[in-house]
Amino acid sequence: EAQVTQNPRYLITVTGKKLTVTCSQNMNHEYMSWYRQDPGLGLRQIYYSMNVEVTDKGDVPEGYKVSRKEKRNFPLILESPSPNQTSLYFCASSASSPGLYDIEYFGPGTRLLVL
Amino acid sequence: KDQVFQPSTVASSEGAVVEIFCNHSVSNAYNFFWYLHFPGCAPRLLVKGSKPSQQGRYNMTYERFSSSLLILQVREADAAVYYCAVEDCNTGKLIFGQGTTLQVKP
Numbered sequence: 253e254a255q256v257t258q259n260p261r262y263l264i265t266v267t268g269k270k271l272t273v274t275c276s277q278n279m280n281h282e283y284m285s286w287y288r289q290d291p292g293l294g295l296r297q298i299y300y301s302m303n304v305e306v307t308d309k310g311d312v313p314e315g316y317k318v319s320r321k322e323k324r325n326f327p328l329i330l331e332s333p334s335p336n337q338t339s340l341y342f343c344a345s346s347a348s349s350p351g352l353y354d355i356e357y358f359g360p361g362t363r364l365l366v367l
Numbered sequence: 368k369d370q371v372f373q374p375s376t377v378a379s380s381e382g383a384v385v386e387i388f389c390n391h392s393v394s395n396a397y398n399f400f401w402y403l404h405f406p407g408c409a410p411r412l413l414v415k416g417s418k419p420s421q422q423g424r425y426n427m428t429y430e431r432f433s434s435s436l437l438i439l440q441v442r443e444a445d446a447a448v449y450y451c452a453v454e455d456c457n458t459g460k461l462i463f464g465q466g467t468t469l470q471v472k473p
Binding site: 289296300310349350351355358 | 371375398402407408409410411412415416417450452454459460461463464465466
């Protein structure tokens with residue numbers, strides 16, 4: 253089954269404790285991205301990757317890192333989480349840059365609480 | 368600034384036709400995307416394009432800078448968040464609105 257998976261689905265942590273949220277897709281997609289969803293702000297892109305070893309900042313990259321060592325995986329790293337990073341995070345992938353012909357598929361989301 | 372605008376909440380009654388409006392200020396965007404999001408699940412694409420289109424109970428209207436999602440015969444189970452997005456042809460990225468929460472009264 254074609255899908256985007258994220259782990260963990262729920263995470264509670266404390267300020268400053270490094271964490272990683274994994275994202276994996278089995279569709280051989282080149283494009284992957286991370287979004288955060290906050291009430292009243294909708295979906296905002298954090299980072300995206302056009303292909304292996306190619307990553308770039310989205311609209312709200314501060315406090316986050318990513319890596320793309322393999323095509324299928326795109327982990328999101330919070331080196332020193334802060335309470336303002338409490339949010340719902342979505343990973344997404346598409347065959348190439350999302351648009352009319354390459355739909356972006358979303359993972360189920362990771363709810364993060366930083367105390 | 369390039370932005371996508373949609374109402375935060377829309378309320379309806381069962382059986383009615385619901386319209387969720389979206390407009391944008393992105394100069395080089397021509398395609399609209401409407402996503403449905405149930406809490407705890409992955410957002411999924413309902414309808415998309417640069418012209419009016421229909422997928423089942425979901426209709427999309429199209430103007431150059433605005434689109435509406437029409438949901439026919441709305442049901443309580445349609446209560447969810449609906450995202451409007453446009454494709455920025457300069458960057459190749461999707462720009463999302465804040466999402467519209469649909470409330471359906473029995």
